[in-house]
Amino acid sequence: MQDQFIDKNMPSLISDLQKLIRQPSISAKNLGLEECARLVVQIMRKSGIKAEILRIGKNIPPTVYGEVRSVQNPNKTILFYNHYDVQPEEPLELWDDKPFSGKRRGNKIYGRGSADDKGELITRIKAVEAFLKTTGDVPCNIKFLVEGEEEVGSIHVEDYLRRYRNKLSCNAIIWEFGYVDEKDRPIISLGMKGLLYVELSLQESIRDAHSSLAVLIENPAWRLVEALKTLRDKNGKILIKDWYKEADNFTYEELKVIASEPFDEKSFKKEYGIRRFVGNKKGAEIRKALVGAPTCNIAGFTSGYEGPGAKTVLPSTALVKIDFRLIPKMNPLKQLRRLKQHLKEKGFGDIQVKMIHGEAASRTKISDKFVKTVRQAANESFGRSILSVSSAGTGPMYSFSKILKAPCISVGSTYVFSRIHSPNEFARIDLLRKTTKCMCKIIKKFSNQLP
Ligand SMILES: [Zn+2]
Known part of the structure; x- marks a missing residue:
C-alpha cells in the first residue's frame, strides 16, 4: 500500500x-x-x-x-x-x-x-x-x-x-x-571510527634567521620531523606506548562479515593513481584495515618559506596537523595523554600539543x-x-x-x-x-x- x-x-x-x-x-x-x-x-x-x-x-x-x-x-x-x-x-x-x-x-x-x-x-x-x-x-x-x-x-x-x-x-x-x-x-x-585531531607546534627561536646560522640555531622543522618519525612505523603501526591497549579485536562474526565485504583493489588503485597500499596490504588485510585499523595521518605541515624559487631562511616555528582515527574502546582524551607522554619521553616535551577535535568510535x-x-x-x-x-x-x-x-x-x-x-x-x-x-x-x- x-x-x-x-x-x-x-x-x-x-x-x-x-x-x-x-x-x-x-x-x-x-x-x-x-x-x-x-x-x-x-x-x-x-x-x-x-x-x-x-x-x-x-x-x-x-x-x-x-x-x-x-x-x-x-x-x-x-x-x-x-x-x-x-x-x-x-x-x-x-x-x-x-x-x-x-x-x-x-x-x-x-x-x-x-x-x-x-x-x-x-x-x-x-x-x-x-x-x-x-x-x-x-x-x-x-x-x-x-x-x-x-x-x-x-x-x-x-x-x-x-x-x-x-x-x-x-x-x-x-x-x-x-x-x-x-x-x-x-x-x-x-x-x-573515532577521531583525535591535534596540532603540534614548536618554536626554537624568537625570529626567523639567515640559514647560514643553521650551524648554531636548531631548526624547528627538523625537530618536528624527528618527533613525527617516532609516532609511526612505515607500515602504519602506531608506536606510542599503550596506543592499542583498550582496542578490541574483531569478533568471529565481524571477521565473517568483513570477509564478505566487496573491495575492488584494481579500480581503487586506479582511482587514486597508486601502485601499492600502506604496508603492502592484500586481500582481507585491506578490508580489515578500512573497518578497524587506527591511523596516524599527517594532514598538513607548515614551516619556513613555501613560495616560488629559493629563500635561504631558518624558520623559527613549525606546525603539523595530525588526525588519528580511533576504533571502539579508544578514548580520545586518554589517547591524547598518551601522545603527550610519548613526546615527553622521546625528548620532545617542548612541543605544544593542541587538541582540535576528539570523538570516540561506535x-x-x-x-x-x-x-x-x-x-x-x-x-x-x-x-x-x-x-x-x-x-x-x-x-x-x-x-x-x-x-x-x-x-x-x-x-x-x-x-x-x-x-x-x-x-x-x-x-x-x-x-x-x-x-x-x-x-x-x-x-x-x-x-x-x-x-
Ligand atoms: Zn556532508
Whole structure:
C-alpha cells in the first residue's frame, strides 16, 4: 500500500527536495540556517509530522524535532537522525548550474545538499507520510532529530542529546546517510571510527634567521620531523606506548562479515593513481584495515618559506596537523595523554600539543536484532545489500548510542559517486524512490521485531 503511494507521490518528493536545496543552509558561513530549519518544520507538518524547533542557546543553530505517536504500537520508537546544513558551494566556476538550483535532469536532481543530507531527509519524511496518508497511523512511534551543524563537526549535537534526552528516547536509530554502491547495492554500515585531531607546534627561536646560522640555531622543522618519525612505523603501526591497549579485536562474526565485504583493489588503485597500499596490504588485510585499523595521518605541515624559487631562511616555528582515527574502546582524551607522554619521553616535551577535535568510535553489534531488520528491508527494496562492520569515516554516532542507549545503523540513498561536498552534487531519483520504500519497510519490520 505504501509502495503505490510513494510511486504516485514522487513529484511531491521531488518538489519538496528542490525547495530544500533552494534554501542555502551553510553552517560554515552561518548562512540560511534559521530559514532552513523553519522550512524543514513546514515540510514535516505538511506530511503530518508534529514538528518544532529546539534550542539550547543564543547563536547556536536550532535543531528540528519531529514526532508521530503511534496508536497501534505506542511502546516502540524509531529515531531518524539527519542534518539540514550543507557544505560551502565553492568552487563556483566548476558548477554546471547554480549551486542551489535544484535543477532536475533526467534521473538526477542537482544542487548542494541534494544528496548530503537533504535527499536522505526527504526519503524519511515521505516514508512516514506514506503511512499516515494510507492508514492514518504509523506502525510504531517515529522521531526525527535534524541538526544544523553536521558539516562543521556536529559541535552541539551531544548537548542537544543531553538536554532533550527524554524527548529523544528511542529503541533504534537510523543514521543520517547511507551509501549505495556502483552496482546499486545499499551499504548497511554498523559503525564509525573515532577521531583525535591535534596540532603540534614548536618554536626554537624568537625570529626567523639567515640559514647560514643553521650551524648554531636548531631548526624547528627538523625537530618536528624527528618527533613525527617516532609516532609511526612505515607500515602504519602506531608506536606510542599503550596506543592499542583498550582496542578490541574483531569478533568471529565481524571477521565473517568483513570477509564478505566487496573491495575492488584494481579500480581503487586506479582511482587514486597508486601502485601499492600502506604496508603492502592484500586481500582481507585491506578490508580489515578500512573497518578497524587506527591511523596516524599527517594532514598538513607548515614551516619556513613555501613560495616560488629559493629563500635561504631558518624558520623559527613549525606546525603539523595530525588526525588519528580511533576504533571502539579508544578514548580520545586518554589517547591524547598518551601522545603527550610519548613526546615527553622521546625528548620532545617542548612541543605544544593542541587538541582540535576528539570523538570516540561506535559500533552496533552484528547480533543486534535491528541489524537483521534493516538488512531484510534493504534486501526487499533493492534486491540485495552489503553489510559493513564499520565505515572508515567518523561521525558523532557514539554520542547517540551512549546517551540514547539504542542501536544505530547507517542506511540511505546516497550513490557513492554523487559528488557530495563537490561541485555538481546530485541525488538519483530512482534511489530516492527505493530508499523511501526501504524506510517504510524498516519502520514496519522494526515495529514487529521481537524484543
Ligand atoms: Zn556532508
